Amino acid sequence: MVDEANDKPIEEQAREQTGQQVRLRMDERNMTTSYANAFRTNGTAEEVMLDFGINLVAPGQEKDQPEILFQVNNRVVLNYYSAKRLAITLSQLIRRHEDQFGELELDMSKRQKKS
Numbered sequence: 001m002v003d004e005a006n007d008k009p010i011e012e013q014a015r016e017q018t019g020q021q022v023r024l025r026m027d028e029r030n031m032t033t034s035y036a037n038a039f040r041t042n043g044t045a046e047e048v049m050l051d052f053g054i055n056l057v058a059p060g061q062e063k064d065q066p067e068i069l070f071q072v073n074n075r076v077v078l079n080y081y082s083a084k085r086l087a088i089t090l091s092q093l094i095r096r097h098e099d100q101f102g103e104l105e106l107d108m109s110k111r112q113k114k115s
Helices: 010-018 080-101
Strands: 038-043 047-057 068-079
Touching (some): 038 068, 047 080, 068 080
Antiparallel strands (some): 047 068
């Protein structure tokens, strides 16, 4: 569960962590956008690696043994402090979405409508 203190705006969190007023400016000139429906994580003692990509049904596979190909398109490397802030932020974002639209059921069999 996410701590209520982490629901504060980013500017307030930065002020509490650094002890000073911080102004955040965004430069999106070199930004690119990618779509991912799958991810893979890995870590070392110092870094967290997030690979993002797309799950595809592998072509030419036998029908009795289907295979999924994970096509990695992007890798993001974070230190553990940034990874923790990302985890907290994603948790808050998902909680707000579920509060507004209902629970996101991860079990596909529970999402299917019964006829």
